[in-house]
Amino acid sequence: MIRRATEADIDALNELLFEVHAVHAEGRPDIFKPGAKKFTTEELREIITDDSKPVFVYDDGGRVLGHVFCEIRSMRETGNTYARRFLFIHDLCVLGSARGRGIGTALYRYVCEYAKCCGCNSVELNVWAFNESAVAFYKSLGLKPLSMIMEEKMG
Numbered sequence: 700m701i702r703r704a705t706e707a708d709i710d711a712l713n714e715l716l717f718e719v720h721a722v723h724a725e726g727r728p729d730i731f732k733p734g735a736k737k738f739t740t741e742e743l744r745e746i747i748t749d750d751s752k753p754v755f756v757y758d759d760g761g762r763v764l765g766h767v768f769c770e771i772r773s774m775r776e777t778g779n780t781y782a783r784r785f786l787f788i789h790d791l792c793v794l795g796s797a798r799g800r801g802i803g804t805a806l807y808r809y810v811c812e813y814a815k816c817c818g819c820n821s822v823e824l825n826v827w828a829f830n831e832s833a834v835a836f837y838k839s840l841g842l843k844p845l846s847m848i849m850e851e852k853m854g
Contacts, residue, residue, distance in 0.1 A: 701809045704747045704754040704766065711756070711763035712743055719792040726829035729852075737790060755809060757793070757802045765793035767806045771817055786814035788824035807840055 704712060716736035724731040738746065746768070747754050757765035768789040776782040788810065793802045807822075814822050823845060826833050 700759065701755055701757055701805060704756045706744060706747065708747070708756055708763055708766075709740060709743050712754070712766055713740065715763070715766050715792045715794060716790070718795060719790060722830060723827065726827060752789075753813070755806060755813075757806055759797075763794075764797040764800075765791075765802045765806050767791045767810055769810055769813070771819065783820050784818055785821045785823050786810060786817065786819045788822065791824070803836060804840065 713736065716738060717734075720731065720736045721733070724733045724735070746752050752768070752770045754769070755767050756763045768791075770787045770789060771784065772787050773784045774780065774782060788807075791803060791806060793806075811822055824837070824842070826837055828834070
């Protein structure tokens with residue numbers, strides 16, 4: 700059910716990208732433009748062929764119900780930090796009508812196993828604070844805050 704995305708999945712990926720972006724545009728209209736999405740179709744074509752940025756889909760008999768965009772990242776050792784390799788999740792989305800069926804959990808668990816096979820030390824992601832359901836979902840999977848970006852709006 701979970702497999703690497705192909706060019707044939709681009710329409711389904713676009714549908715999911717529009718859906719997740721709508722959540723962001725509603726939650727932070729001062730940052731996110733309505734009716735947009737994170738990647739262009741051309742960018743999607745490039746991303747799905749890049750082995751350092753694997754995209755996985757949850758395929759339910761020919762219908763893509765979810766995706767997870769990943770990137771393998773490496774940080775070199777510095778004077779104050781150790782070298783590390785981790786899988787970064789850019790985007791994890793399940794079609795609204797398919798939520799509550801364990802698809803997001805399955806996608807997350809799949810990329811955790813993938814990360815282990817790739818020699819990663821951790822899986823990391825960013826989540827917007829306003830997206831309380833996403834924060835709760837990630838906490839339910841055992842994720843904990845690594846760092847925080849804080850803001851004070853001017854004006």
